[in-house]
Amino acid sequence: MRPxxxxxxxxxxxxxxxxxxxxxxxxxxxGNPGSAHIWGLQARKAVDKARSQVAALIGARPEEIVFTxxxxxxxxxxxxxxxxxxxxxxxxxxxxxxxxxxxxxxxSAAGVTVDVISSGPDGVxxxxxxxxxxxxxxxxxxxMLANNETGVIQPVADMAALAHAAxxxxxxxxxxxxxxxxxxxxxxxxxxxxxxxxxxxxxxxxGALYVRTGRELPPLLLGGGQEGGLxxxxxxxxxxxxxxxxxAMAAADVAAxxxxxxxIRDAVEAGLLGLGYxxxxxxxxxxxxxxxxxxxxxxxxxxxxxxxxxxxxxGCGAGAACHGxxxxxxxxxxxxxxxxxxxxxxxxxxxxRSTTMEDGMELVERLGRILRRLSR
Amino acid sequence: MRPxxxxxxxxxxxxxxxxxxxxxxxxxxxGNPGSAHIWGLQARKAVDKARSQVAALIGARPEEIVFTxxxxxxxxxxxxxxxxxxxxxxxxxxxxxxxxxxxxxxxSAAGVTVDVISSGPDGVxxxxxxxxxxxxxxxxxxxMLANNETGVIQPVADMAALAHAAxxxxxxxxxxxxxxxxxxxxxxxxxxxxxxxxxxxxxxxxGALYVRTGRELPPLLLGGGQEGGLxxxxxxxxxxxxxxxxxAMAAADVAAxxxxxxxIRDAVEAGLLGLGYxxxxxxxxxxxxxxxxxxxxxxxxxxxxxxxxxxxxxGCGAGAACHGxxxxxxxxxxxxxxxxxxxxxxxxxxxxRSTTMEDGMELVERLGRILRRLSR
Numbered sequence: 001m002r003p004x005x006x007x008x009x010x011x012x013x014x015x016x017x018x019x020x021x022x023x024x025x026x027x028x029x030x031g032n033p034g035s036a037h038i039w040g041l042q043a044r045k046a047v048d049k050a051r052s053q054v055a056a057l058i059g060a061r062p063e064e065i066v067f068t069x070x071x072x073x074x075x076x077x078x079x080x081x082x083x084x085x086x087x088x089x090x091x092x093x094x095x096x097x098x099x100x101x102x103x104x105x106x107x108s109a110a111g112v113t114v115d116v117i118s119s120g121p122d123g124v125x126x127x128x129x130x131x132x133x134x135x136x137x138x139x140x141x142x143x144m145l146a147n148n149e150t151g152v153i154q155p156v157a158d159m160a161a162l163a164h165a166a167x168x169x170x171x172x173x174x175x176x177x178x179x180x181x182x183x184x185x186x187x188x189x190x191x192x193x194x195x196x197x198x199x200x201x202x203x204x205x206x207g208a209l210y211v212r213t214g215r216e217l218p219p220l221l222l223g224g225g226q227e228g229g230l231x232x233x234x235x236x237x238x239x240x241x242x243x244x245x246x247x248a249m250a251a252a253d254v255a256a257x258x259x260x261x262x263x264i265r266d267a268v269e270a271g272l273l274g275l276g277y278x279x280x281x282x283x284x285x286x287x288x289x290x291x292x293x294x295x296x297x298x299x300x301x302x303x304x305x306x307x308x309x310x311x312x313x314x315g316c317g318a319g320a321a322c323h324g325x326x327x328x329x330x331x332x333x334x335x336x337x338x339x340x341x342x343x344x345x346x347x348x349x350x351x352x353r354s355t356t357m358e359d360g361m362e363l364v365e366r367l368g369r370i371l372r373r374l375s376r
Numbered sequence: 377m378r379p380x381x382x383x384x385x386x387x388x389x390x391x392x393x394x395x396x397x398x399x400x401x402x403x404x405x406x407g408n409p410g411s412a413h414i415w416g417l418q419a420r421k422a423v424d425k426a427r428s429q430v431a432a433l434i435g436a437r438p439e440e441i442v443f444t445x446x447x448x449x450x451x452x453x454x455x456x457x458x459x460x461x462x463x464x465x466x467x468x469x470x471x472x473x474x475x476x477x478x479x480x481x482x483x484s485a486a487g488v489t490v491d492v493i494s495s496g497p498d499g500v501x502x503x504x505x506x507x508x509x510x511x512x513x514x515x516x517x518x519x520m521l522a523n524n525e526t527g528v529i530q531p532v533a534d535m536a537a538l539a540h541a542a543x544x545x546x547x548x549x550x551x552x553x554x555x556x557x558x559x560x561x562x563x564x565x566x567x568x569x570x571x572x573x574x575x576x577x578x579x580x581x582x583g584a585l586y587v588r589t590g591r592e593l594p595p596l597l598l599g600g601g602q603e604g605g606l607x608x609x610x611x612x613x614x615x616x617x618x619x620x621x622x623x624a625m626a627a628a629d630v631a632a633x634x635x636x637x638x639x640i641r642d643a644v645e646a647g648l649l650g651l652g653y654x655x656x657x658x659x660x661x662x663x664x665x666x667x668x669x670x671x672x673x674x675x676x677x678x679x680x681x682x683x684x685x686x687x688x689x690x691g692c693g694a695g696a697a698c699h700g701x702x703x704x705x706x707x708x709x710x711x712x713x714x715x716x717x718x719x720x721x722x723x724x725x726x727x728x729r730s731t732t733m734e735d736g737m738e739l740v741e742r743l744g745r746i747l748r749r750l751s752r
Contacts, residue, residue: 069445
């Protein structure tokens, strides 16, 4: 059976052109960008080029891009960096990734006042709740651009307007959005924006952080003063070059690729809804990423579906996990208030550049078989 | 002219077998280790294998190894992690890398009492000073295993004994030592030990931290709870696999390779001292890494030598940097109290696996030409 990988929101393959862009820096171009000789200069040029490529994709200036080890590091740097004295007020959405929510909880324990902006049942942050929680004393607002589970695109520009009116800075975790939809830091009103390499066909182990000119951020990692002092540590040259190339690739065809994947995704959803089970597509009424389907089948358990997916050579994610006899619902579904039978039977299907319409139809067929087997 | 790379302490090339070990994870093995399907399991196995390989090289258990983005992150995690309330006492050596000294300074500014253990003129931390500065209230002692500039190997086991007698934990930045000399966490008495991938033929962008069983360390990065909760962020699978392979490679031949490089290094030093200039090899009286020569030529400026090295296709480092009219001496040379004329003319030559005796002799010849030209 041909493997069907429908888990691109977990991680993407490395694109061949990304691998080609990295390879020279694993070979002759191995220098340390901090070295004042030809080996060092070659490496420095690679980092500079990548910085321009990343900046170009999101409408930023190269000097506004800081390379990090991962999106988690970018998110941690922004949250912890805004509260060096562990006081003040932070507003985050309930839909954020653990790499935002966990630092927020740690800050709360350390003395920062943290308010959580709730989500509507459609998976969109609630504007009225945001208006009530973003206050004159708020220092930072953190709302993601696209949710990793539902794919729902959040009204970040509106959140940024509220943040700025209150005198706060706006952080946008765009890990799931960059490379999938058009992202522009000015349109969004982002002061800080997080990028994850491995969600857009660069490898795991590299991320970036956009820092708007004029915004200050104390570094999370101190040392040799690399990245303009904002992120010490010898530059991850090869993977940085790969991230740059991935951004250049996305810049070239993001709209066309989004439209292509959306057609397949919509066909998959139509196919799944047509299987005859009680099913619910989370966030369907809201703007969503073109590659993501988060679908709940009432009366099924995600763990059983996933277990059958192994047999059917399907790679996908779940919206619920089993811990012994307990089933824990994803915090995102909980925040949306999804009914438990649907939440427990929720799986995530996320498409990518290599996904074809044939793959999509084959996926529907295999999931149909799985649900029939599980219904017996 | 054939390029002569003598800057392995800045960064090493990626070994071909390391590249081969990484490559599958840039290709079909691209899964996220957190995913419960075959793609994820493949990636998880790669990380587990690498963890065992790293542990084996330093006499640790696999579960004591945490993968990080770089040695700077490992060092920052240990230092900041020990002082969550920004109080207490820290003792660090004056010879530490900026990724230890800068966090120490930040902690000092935040309220931690920091004592700096001085260095003798031989580049070894002063035992009497250490005994005076490691106190019953000391929480952490941080002394590197081998200095990045001089290559001098520090009496870490003695420092650990002092630390443990005082009830403090012992951190060892072994970035420059692992892969070059035998390193064993038990012999050293290390509770925490830092490893840098790109100093031992793995790429830049990956590091590790040894955390002794029973020692606690709050994580620096919070989020998805990877690495047993000690380091969140999707695992850098390919580079982790590379670091594992690099450690396996070192485990197989570290003693033989050290002896080989030392013969060449000693011949280079004899050759350079025989050129007839006033020269001084820093730390020569102390135990040193087998691959490192830190040599000062009185009456020359490092910046001039390095500039000529570009012409002669030599890659090496300097012990002094020029900022306009000022020459700043490396803090390590300053801590050793090296006379200014020697300090200003100091360059670092560091050998590696690909360095041959012929390269060493060619290096001496070219440096001889350079010094003659500069003497005119």
